[in-house]
Amino acid sequence: MAPLTHFPTRPAADQAADWRLLADVVSEAPVPLWVIGPEGSVEVANRAAVTFLGYRNDLDLVGGPSHELLHRNRLDGTSYPPDECPIICAQGLEHRGQEWFVTRAGDPRPVHWSTRRLNDTGATVLSFTPTASDAVRHRAEARLRDSAPASAPLRSRAVLRDGLYAIIHERFADPLFTVADLAAEVHVSVRSLQALFADVGRSPAAELRRVRLEFAHSLLERGHGVQTACQRSGFLDAGSFGRAFRRRFGYPPSQVRPPEAGS
Template sequence: MDALTDGMPHDATLLSTVLRDAPLPLWVIDEHGRVELANDAAVRFLGHRPGTDLRGGGSHDLLHRHRPDGTPYPKHECPIIHAKQPLAASEWFVTRAGDVRPVRWSTRPLAGTDSVLLSFAALGGSASRAHRAAPATRETRTETRARLLSEMQHAIASRMCDPMFSPATLATDNHLSVRSVQAIFAEAGTSPAAEIRRHRLEHARVLLARGESVQWACHASGYQDADSFARAYRQHFGYAPSRTRQP
């Protein structure tokens, strides 16, 4: 590609033809993050009909508008869109149909311009094999969300006694946004805040049933304020925490 961009006259028609017909998916991103050129190999890789003109579209959304588990992938977190020097990494792209395809990509700034050349290829075999495996990938995304939910539930059970533990902490630890974490829990009919509260209150009830004081159960369950603890306990169980201590 250096020979095309640096070592020969920049005949726009010739360059456009070479890029269009190259077997390797090639993608040019302008300084605003829009697609400046996408060759047919790239268009087909992403599940569009050959000849589809993607110029002017948002590169990030066309390549990977969400993560493999279906949660949003913010544009500002994308290394490709902000590439100012040669980069290479393994990641995933999302086809027009929403199938996740693992890829190996590399970027190279185009000399004399503010544009970036992106090339990519499927990981683990040819693009055709990856395309045929797409239906299984859909199920994998569901399994991934179920796994994340299970892992976060385990984290809640392990860390509920920490008064600083919160849905934001849970999101940060799992490299997700709070909204993404809330969406995963919502699919199970709950929320991260509700699960943290439930675990804390059930732990407090066990302590109270053992004869521990209300004050001790409050602080040992991650609550810092006795009044807040008492209100939450009453709302959850229907009676005051002191009643649990009664024989």
């Protein structure tokens, strides 16, 4: 039997160069990358992660507690124990989910995250990207910057509320989506959610219903039937849809007509 081919070990200088290249690639990767050590501390935070979270450089993060740096508290201000965090509790090689991270300035940011356990070291690689709701957050922040200065707590609540509106717009067509689901998605209680909307004189249930009804109205104006508008806007039955529609617009859905051409 022919002997196995022997590949000589690369010189130490070349290996060191390879590690420097790998470190540079991780540092400059466009996706935020974050390495959590076996004890829960941050071992690596690349430039994209540092920028996303609003820190000056990785020295502000490396060595610190990962969970506390990402989301020390829940969005309603209550304590967020590490043993309830899905990132900390993820077991196995690979997991993914959605969370809200909080920047150094205290602004909540919705993210999709994924983790992969590095078996040899016990460390975990975390990557995360903004959700579609983050575009709404950027627009909200721009409006807030252009308006009269607000206190930090009020500003954070306004940004969070914009993120909640984005989730409503993403999920209203699901008839099983409720205010309780909205609260669970951002890890706050229904009462805290109600308090956030009470700031602007509304309720989360009323806002969810408003979005559904306005979408249904737009479908009817485009010539869709009442049953189609009911189903596609997230109502479970035509009876409750008709009653809610009449209360909102003052007439039944059957009276909506497409606008005349040229009007």
